[in-house]
Amino acid sequence: MSPAPATIEATELHISRGHTKILRGLDFTVDSGRITGLLGPSGSGKTTLMRAIVGVQRITRGAVTVMGSPAGSASLRHDVGYVTQGASVYGDLSVEANVRYFGAMHGATAADVTEAIDAVGLAPLARQKAADLSGGQFSRVSLACALVAHPKLLILDEPTVGLDPVLRAELWERFAAMAASGTTLLVSSHVMEEASHCSSLLLLREGLLLAQLTPAELAARGGSDDLERAFLTIIKAADRGEAESEVAS
Structure with missing residues (x-):
């Protein structure tokens, strides 16, 4: 196989x-x-x-x-589910209605809708309009809309x-x-x-x-358990390599 x-x-x-x-x-x-x-x-x-x-x-x-x-x-x-940086939801609909709408496109059940809303911590706000939520809460509605389809x-x-x-x-x-x-x-x-x-x-x-x-x-290659520092080390090494290539050419 x-x-x-x-x-x-x-x-x-x-x-x-x-x-x-x-x-x-x-x-x-x-x-x-x-x-x-x-x-x-x-x-x-x-x-x-x-x-x-x-x-x-x-x-x-x-x-x-x-x-x-x-x-x-x-x-x-x-x-395939895709959650962009800009939330893709309807502000005039409730959290639940948004998730239910997107879920309907994928044959999601009522239990799927509840599970997705719970997963992003919005169960207490399920009946609230998306437009009335904070910025962070609003973005989580978009995530729930992606999760409901179980991609x-x-x-x-x-x-x-x-x-x-x-x-x-x-x-x-x-x-x-x-x-x-x-x-x-x-x-x-x-x-x-x-x-x-x-x-x-x-x-x-x-x-x-x-x-x-x-x-x-990454930690081993960058020589640090601090992953940000390790990544910066790799970037600097790459920059040096490009500079050396330009000089050689």
Whole structure:
């Protein structure tokens, strides 16, 4: 029996906007049932990569496949959840109505709706209009709308921004439980402390993939248990390498 294909596979992925190169030759695979962290400073190309995986970003060259099909294929519609940085919910609907609406597209049950709302800590506010919530609460409604479909692949663009430490910890526990049950999660962040929650890390810098490694490998390669310091060490080494290449040429 041949092994199952990777949940995500990128091959020589290039994306440009006009004359600006956003992603430059990315090659990586993401296995199923794991939390993969997509880490890098602002402007490194994290959101562009996520959009390419979902299938809403034009690819200049190369390819991205998701569960064996080209990214964006109609067959993936019910299997991929995507939570953007900007919450995609209806302000004039209640929390429950929003989640129920998005769940209906995927055949979700009333129990699924309740479970998704509970998972993001909004059960006490389920009947409240989304527009009346705080910014952090509003973004959690969007997350619940993605969770209700029980996607096989869940892509989260900076899901913990603006959340208090207790809720951040609860969400990471939820993500870990989902991965343990077989869901694949790709979570972007520029907060390096969150890297420790991931099984694998993709480190982006100015559109380049610097490394794909585990948190332990990052600490070892960067020479520090402080993952932010370790990442900075890798970035500086990459910058030195580019500078040396320019001098040699």
